[in-house]
Amino acid sequence: MSGEGPDAVAARLTGRAVVARRRLTGAVTEVDLDGGPVVVKDAGSAAAARAEAAGLGWLAEAGAVRVPVVHGREGQWLVTGSVPEGRPDAAAALRFGRELAALHAAGADAFGAPPPGGPADAYIGAAPMSNVPGDNWPDWYARHRVLPYLRRAVDAGTLRSAEAAVIERVCERVDQWAGPAEPPARLHGDLWSGNVLWGADGHVWLIDPAAHGGHRETDLAMLQLFGCPHLARVLEGYEEAAPLAPGRRQRVGLHQLFPLLVHTVLFGRSYAEQALAAARRYASA
The missing domain is CATH 3.30.200.20 (Phosphorylase Kinase; domain 1)
Incomplete structure (x- = not known):
């Protein structure tokens, strides 16, 4: 077979x-x-x-x-x-924002918790992703979502050790920028625009998840990083359903370190430059 x-x-x-x-x-x-x-x-x-x-x-x-x-x-x-595809629409985007908030609110047992029946050794795209449960988001995020891909990038020669030190300094101080503590959200986990399908039925459909328990702003930051049609409307719908803590815009780059380093591992140096630019904003603060 x-x-x-x-x-x-x-x-x-x-x-x-x-x-x-x-x-x-x-x-x-x-x-x-x-x-x-x-x-x-x-x-x-x-x-x-x-x-x-x-x-x-x-x-x-x-x-x-x-x-x-x-x-x-x-x-x-x-x-x-199979999802019959339509065209991006502002009304669908507003609805999607509300629905994404409801998805996140469904929660998870812990940060890093895998879906029931899913393996702890999972994937995001073609990159391995370990689902190791934790109860403190800043520490968990640094240990299990940033540093593993940073090490892989250094080992591959895509990032130099001196550059990696910038991101390591951010990891040491994640709690300084993390914002108020929140419960684990049920994340799609790989929410870039290619995994957002605008259905012919007028609804947004999500495909190819790397689902796990995490911080809800990580999904939103990934949507922003890779572009999403009508993103302002998506965020408007989200905020209507589940307002985000003050200072979200200042935290976007922190949440984008994870997908940027995954892409560095998978696709090379251009994403390393973006990860470094995001990290330097925090390391110099």
């Missing part, structure tokens, strides 16, 4: 006949089945497929933001529902 393609996997996991297929990316194929399309993803490993399936289920359980249904997984393959 390991040599089979996405159409065979889709047919077996759904029990429906294949009509056609379309490759969307190198790892993702939309398969038309008798009764409608599904999306088949080669997650790269069984652990990654398990983590993503558990994450989608955990997000869906909150009954807030829409996510594709999981039809099944097998080895590295994951089969989910």
Whole structure:
């Protein structure tokens, strides 16, 4: 079965006949089945497929933001529902902000808590991500979301040791800029614009989560970092539903260190420069 393609996997996991297929990316194929399309993803490993399936289920359980249904997984393959795409819309963005606030409010057992049934050794994109529970966000964030990727970047030669020291100084003082303590939120965890689908039904759908318990401002900072249509409306809807603590704008760069360092590990030096620029604003304060 390991040599089979996405159409065979889709047919077996759904029990429906294949009509056609379309490759969307190198790892993702939309398969038309008798009764409608599904999306088949080669997650790269069984652990990654398990983590993503558990994450989608955990997000869906909150009954807030829409996510594709999981039809099944097998080895590295994951089969989910297909989302007919529409166009970004201001009204949908406002609604999405409210729904994202409700998702975060569904909570998690701890910072770093994996979704029920999900592995502790998970992934964000193609990068490993450890879900190690903690009860103090500043310490947990530095230890398990910033420093692991900083070390990998230094080991790969993408960041120099002297540059890494700037980010390490920020990690030593995270609590100085963290803002008021908040309970663990239920995060999507990889909330860049490519994982935000504007559905033809007028709703926003989220795909490809790296779900875990974390600080709600991390999801929002990632939306801002990589661009999101109608972001001002998303934030407006969010603030209406669940106002953020004063000083959020000053904390954005702190929350962006995590995704910037992940991208440094995956994609190289240009993201290292962005991570350093964000860190220097805090290190010099």
